Amino acid sequence: MFLEIKDLSVKIENKNILKSLNLNINKGEVHAIMGPNGSGKSTLANVLAGKEDYEILNGRINFKDNDLFDLNIEERAQEGMFLAFQYPVEIPGVNITPFLHSAVNSKRKRMNEEEIDNLSFAKLLKSKASDLGINIDMLKRSVNTGFSGGEKKRYEILQMSILNPDLAILDETDSGLDIDALKIVTDGVNKLKTKENSFLIITHYQKLLDYIKPDYVHVMVNGSIVKSGGSEIAAEIEKDGFQKFQ
Amino acid sequence: MNIQDKYLKNKKNIFFSENKDIQTHREKLINIFENDGFDKKNNESLKNINLKNFIDFEYRYLISEETSVVNNNQENSYSIVSVNGQCLNFKDDKIEITKILDEDYNDFSKNNTIENNDHFVNLNSLFLNSGFKIVIKKNNNIKIKISNIITDDDLTIFQKNNYICEEGSSLNLIEEYENKNNSTLNILNVIKLEKNSQLNHLLIQDNSLNHSLIITSHSSCKKDSTYTQKVYNFSEGYVRNFHYSELIEANSEADLQGIFFLKDNNTSNNKTFVKHLAEDCKSNQVYKGILNDSSKATYFSNTHVDQVAQKTEGYQLSKGILLSDNASYFSKPELKIYADDVKCSHGSTIGPIDENAIFYLRSRGMSKIAATKILISSFINEELNSIDNEQMSEIIQKKLIRYLSKVK
Structure with a gap:
């Protein structure tokens, strides 16, 4: 199993958020999690990425034969996990290009691969940015600083395409995007899809799933997955909402 | 031994002890010390x-x-190498350097209206034992680098320097304070900018643990003149940076900036004060601090806008990063505005490093320590990029790397 979440319960500030959650993702699969506000979707994404604000009450997560709880945040990233943030953080003064270069090399180092030099990295970045319709001038700016909502999401996908993760978690990447930006972002995701990597897509709406076809759709309510199936579930939610699952 | 006894005992070795005007001024100072004491509250x-x-x-x-x-x-x-506060006389067609004279002392003591209740400046006047005066002659563009060297342990240097930039002149002044001995340097820089002159003043402070530096400046700017001061404090010993500026004629500017990097049990006290006394003047007061371990800092900033100083633009900002729960930074910005057509603002933000930013960087594979260091560097990125002297920029970068190497 590529990612196995078994009986996971998590709390934050005395509030139980995830309750005995189970989820299995195999290599090459695209999974979507849909759910109403406050159902715990983003908590799951943050727990997977290693955010330290949460208390794990029970359960285990295995990722690529590692016990995920043995790995800290950066080790998870270096092992091939990537979280596209719902609200990417603005970091003034940290330039995009050297930051991403350093991120790529930290992963290569862990994999015992040769580090990528400045010139090769600049070429790679330019080509990936061009694929995503990102202006080269944007790469001279500070991380997410002064970006519009759409630019921030596109920049998340640029990072994803550069880091080429084994498991990408997209936390409401569609929120705040107009239809053109949504198309560019989802095209970027679709180009990255191979038999070797997997995606976990968190969303409220079916619209995103019109562009990225999931193999499985899960409904999450009140911290647990209450129904799993194919893309017909997304259509059902679009028609009737989450009410009937609660 | 009280201040008066100390003064009387060492009077012979103190500058201008025989000058009657100065004696009278010093008697007043002694009275202030005797009557007010060192009353912290007031x-x-x-x-x-x-x-x-x-x-x-x-x-x-x-x-x-x-x-x-x-x-x-x-x-x-x-x-220039200033040794124990002294400098040789020098003269050419562009600059003139002389020992400080009693008339310079009197000029300061009679015309200092911005702040006359600073006890450390009063101690400087009372025990004055060194100092020099540099005049940049009309319409010259000059660069000066001064290394301030203290030769021995246990010295108490009370130094007063005067800088005069004559009309149309421009001075790039770099001062280095890098002393490793157990001494105290109390220095007052009195700076006068005549019409249409400029002074870019860079101060690098990197003293060892037992060396104390008390540095004060009083600058005054006439019409169309600009004073820019950038302080970089990497010292392991105590540093007090108090810098006062008066904009006395129209269209003049004062820009007082500082960054301090503290660790262990070190303390730094900082103050900037700009008095707008004429119209169409601008001021900027920005201090940033990074505090690790049990270090402590204060920063008082103050903009005073006189009623004649219409069209004033005044900006104050204080920012601090606390890298440890035991570090503390007290900041107090103040604005006193007596004119009605002004643009003034002040802000202050102090807190630990942004945990969300750390998480974001780590989630891309960067270690916690690397993420912390990159965020500290980014916090002062603007100030570091604004140094237009390549050699100084490299020196400051090296000192920053040395500071960051101790951040765990």
């Missing part, structure tokens, strides 16, 4: 300072055999 210059070291000092001064040097190593560029 005197901002004393807040959060361990006064014991500065009141109970033993006066000791040495004139060094190593004479100070003025070297014109490139056209319009001068290197």
Whole structure:
């Protein structure tokens, strides 16, 4: 199993958020999690990425034969996990290009691969940015600083395409995007899809799933997955909402 | 021994002791010390300072055999080594350097209207034992680098320097304070910018643990003149940076900036004060601090806008990063506005490093320590990029790397 979440319960500030959650993702699969506000979707994404604000009450997560709880945040990233943030953080003064270069090399180092030099990295970045319709001038700016909502999401996908993760978690990447930006972002995701990597897509709406076809759709309510199936579930939610699952 | 006894005992070795006007002024200062004492509650210059070291000092001064040097190593560029506060006289067609004179003392003591209740400046006046005056002649563009060297342990240097930029002149002044001995340097820079002159003043402070630096500046700007000051404090010992500026004629500017990097149990006290006394003037006061371990800092900033100073633009900002729960930074911005057509603002943000930013960087594979260091560097990125002297920029970068190497 590529990612196995078994009986996971998590709390934050005395509030139980995830309750005995189970989820299995195999290599090459695209999974979507849909759910109403406050159902715990983003908590799951943050727990997977290693955010330290949460208390794990029970359960285990295995990722690529590692016990995920043995790995800290950066080790998870270096092992091939990537979280596209719902609200990417603005970091003034940290330039995009050297930051991403350093991120790529930290992963290569862990994999015992040769580090990528400045010139090769600049070429790679330019080509990936061009694929995503990102202006080269944007790469001279500070991380997410002064970006519009759409630019921030596109920049998340640029990072994803550069880091080429084994498991990408997209936390409401569609929120705040107009239809053109949504198309560019989802095209970027679709180009990255191979038999070797997997995606976990968190969303409220079916619209995103019109562009990225999931193999499985899960409904999450009140911290647990209450129904799993194919893309017909997304259509059902679009028609009737989450009410009937609660 | 109280201040008066200390003064009387060392009077012979103190500058201008025979001058009657100066004697009268000093008697007034002694009275202030005797009557007011060092009352922390009512005197901002004393807040959060361990006064014991500065009141109970033993006066000791040495004139060094190593004479100070003025070297014109490139056209319009001068290197000065000031030893124990002294500098050789020098004169050419662009600059003139002389020992400080009693008339300079009187000029300051009579015309200092911006702040006359600063006890450390008063101590400087009382025990004055060194100092020099540099005049940049009309319409010249000059670079000066001054290394301030203290030769021995246990010295108490009370130094007053005067800088005068004559009309249309421009001075790039770099001052280095890098002393490793157990001494105290109390220095006052009195800076006068005449019409249409400019002074870019860079101060690098990197003293060792037992060296205390008390540095104060009083600058005054006439019409169309600009004073820019950038302080970089990497010292392991105590540093007090108090910098006052008066914009006395129209269209003049004062820009007072500072960054301090503190660790262990170190303390730094900082203050900037700009008095707008004419119309169409601008001021900027920005201090940033990074505090690790149990270090402590204060920063008082103050913009005073006189009623005639219409069209004033005044900006104040204080920012601090606390890298440890035991570090503390007290900041107090103040605005006093007596004119009605002004644009002024102030802001202050102090807190630990942004945990969300750390998480974001780590989630891309960067280690926690690397993420912390990159965020500290980014916090002062703007100030570091604004240094237009490549050599100084490299020196400051190296000192920053040394500081960051101790951040865990």
